[in-house]
Amino acid sequence: MSLGRGAGEPGASAAGLEAARQRLDDPAAVARLDPYGMLRLIEGLADQAPAGYEAGRRAVPERPAGGFRAVVVAGMGGSAIGGDLLKGATAERLTVPVEVVRDYRVPAYVDERTLFIASSYSGNTEETLAAQEEAARAGARVVALTSGGQLGDLAAQRGWPVAKIPSGLPPRAALGYSLFAALGILEAAGLADDVPALVEQTVRALGEVRERMGMRRPLRDNPAKQEAVELVDRLPVVYGSAGIGAAIAYRWKCQINENSKHPAYWTSLPELDHNEVVGWEAPPPAVARQIRLILLRTGDESPRMQRRLEATRRIVEGAVAGLAEYEGTGEGQLARAMALLHIGDYVSYYLAIAKGVDPTPVRFIDRLKAELATMR
Structure with a gap:
């Protein structure tokens, strides 16, 4: 699922990363950092x-x-x-x-x-x-x-x-x-x-994600917590496939922005293979060492898209500091898509906790709205 941090790479100190890991399994720390209950809303x-x-x-x-x-x-x-x-x-x-x-x-x-x-x-x-x-x-x-x-x-x-x-x-x-x-x-x-069937399938798939990624699952067995630790000092770039996969990649990016107070970027295949992929050919080394690429698979990609995802991964992975892949599971396209999306919700929440920030407030948005209100 994940390619870990490489030896000798710059980033957070060992002590800082260890503190981030400890916060993720510390209920008291989580309660202190999440007074508005974002975890409850995600769950x-x-x-x-x-x-x-x-x-x-x-x-x-x-x-x-x-x-x-x-x-x-x-x-x-x-x-x-x-x-x-x-x-x-x-x-x-x-x-x-x-x-x-x-x-x-x-x-x-x-x-x-x-x-x-x-x-x-x-x-x-x-x-x-x-x-x-x-x-x-x-x-x-x-x-x-x-x-x-x-x-x-x-x-x-x-x-x-x-x-x-x-x-x-x-x-x-x-x-x-x-x-x-x-x-x-x-x-x-x-x-x-058939909307009732979509609801039932989705509820079941989201419940399975909560079981695998929820707060009670410790860091050693929790992929979302592990991903959060990887992202503490990394810039995530999220790739999804066209259609609903692009919407999920965008949601991951937005959740990381709002919950984690962390920059993130996204785009989708096959379009990125006609432009962005060339940017990895000779990126500034200092920038490339900060990038963690996240590939998202809905499980419903066409055979051609699957081959394109694999080829893109092989081309890009040597240019970035780390790479992870996640795939949605469940019965039906929407259920799988929502499960994949929900993993991103947990990753963004745990990244906030690992960084020691409250996931709920969006102070820059509030500030922007206040400034716009004075311009009317």
């Missing part, structure tokens, strides 16, 4: 799936004459990643396209035959509120996916269906609600079926 991801699905399937949109011909999910940050996963998970199931909009504007094709899911966990995301207004003016069938806020108020005023999810969570910790609520909305719109 509760499996419980969110059925609740999110129930919320979504009750939000029944009005079906246009001739049926829907497009699905658009508008959101930002943790509220948008569910849309990315929805797009990847339904690419081979739906006969209409799914697009994710992270902007104030919506595509020109949005009209009365568009199912428009306005996804804002807080209900106050300015980009999503602006996009929703454009979609409504274009006649789209709007469904609000939110815990409340301005979006919830607008939906109540205008009679839009609402997939109401619980409040009080960091948006990134509400992914199970937002993804499965979106799937429930598709079912309610007559665009998806």
Whole structure:
């Protein structure tokens, strides 16, 4: 699963790494560093799936004459990643396209035959509120996916269906609600079926990850804790395959950014093999010695993509300080994808603990929002 740290490589001191290891198996240290309970939220991801699905399937949109011909999910940050996963998970199931909009504007094709899911966990995301207004003016069938806020108020005023999810969570910790609520909305719109089976498969796969990666599993037997130690003084670069694999790689990157307060980068195959792979041919040695490459496999890659992953690994692994691979397990594509994603949740959490930082606050985002508020 992992290629470890090489001898003589620069980085954290031996004493610093040992302190990081000890924190990961010290309940008192974990409790001190995680006062808001991010671990509890990560471990509760499996419980969110059925609740999110129930919320979504009750939000029944009005079906246009001739049926829907497009699905658009508008959101930002943790509220948008569910849309990315929805797009990847339904690419081979739906006969209409799914697009994710992270902007104030919506595509020109949005009209009365568009199912428009306005996804804002807080209900106050300015980009999503602006996009929703454009979609409504274009006649789209709007469904609000939110815990409340301005979006919830607008939906109540205008009679839009609402997939109401619980409040009080960091948006990134509400992914199970937002993804499965979106799937429930598709079912309610007559665009998806077999969603209960997807929920059941996913819950089971996430439970297996929790058993293998949870806090009670000690460092010596816990791949997520071991990966966190490797990343303490490394820059992670995450590779996934196109489609849902790209969405998972992006989620890993974002979780490491937000939970670990740590830079990380991502991209996907096969596109990276047409540009980024050449960057490993002669990288600055001081930079290359800090890079840890993480390859993600959903288990559903085509034979050609599998060969490409193997070839890419062979070409790149000699240029970086370390390399690890992870593969999703479970029954069904979505279950395997969510299991792979959930490993990243645990890695990002343990990296925060190993570094001695609180995983929950996102102070730079709060600061940015405060500064933008003064510019209105």
